[in-house]
Amino acid sequence: MSGFHERLRQKPRFWCMSMMVGIISDTHDRLPLIDIAVQRLNQEGVEVVLHAGDYSAPFVAPRFKPLKPKMIGVLGNNDAEKELLRKNFDEIGIEIRGRFAEVKVDGLKVALLHGEEAELLESLLNTGSYDVIVHGHTHRAEIRKEGRVLAINPGEVCGYLSEKATIALLNTEPMDAKIVPLRVSSSEIW
Secondary structure: OOHHHHHHHOOOHHHOOOOEEEEEOOOOOOHHHHHHHHHHHHHHOOOEEEEOOOOOOHHHHHHHOOOOOEEEEOOOOOOOOHHHHHHHHHHOOOEEOOOEEEEEEOOEEEEEEOOOOHHHHHHHHHHOOOOEEEOOOOOOOEEEEEOOEEEEEOOOOOOOOOOOOEEEEEEEOOEEEEEEEOOOOHHHHO
């Protein structure tokens, strides 16, 4: 087949349907809020969830079992018993990679890391090698554009530092993200 005909067979990016991606970080053993985040991600109909680390302890893994979409995560600086944590997630079909993951999502090249190494994070942003960089660590929800790179910090699910439990949603076409507060009452988290 000629190169021209091969290009005709390939579906251009602008013909693709968009995909909704859920982005979470810093769940820190806050079990009731993990339950609420999982419920919200299921309600939003996301097709994949990216977790930027800091689950904290291996006993949190079963709380993610009701999650309908596939989840890929990385480890954060506060994750304990890393091998057991990975094993527990693996048992429920969730992939926890390591400190860094390169993920393809709907044709986008995504860097997934916790983000505690500020110099590494800035370097990834400045290289322009990724379409999207997902990170956490600061517990501050933030979406910013650096050149053509979209950087997303979903904030914290746990709500410990900011007193706000948040996740992010990424719509791959157009490449657009938003921070979504998790509405919770004090009776739900204690």
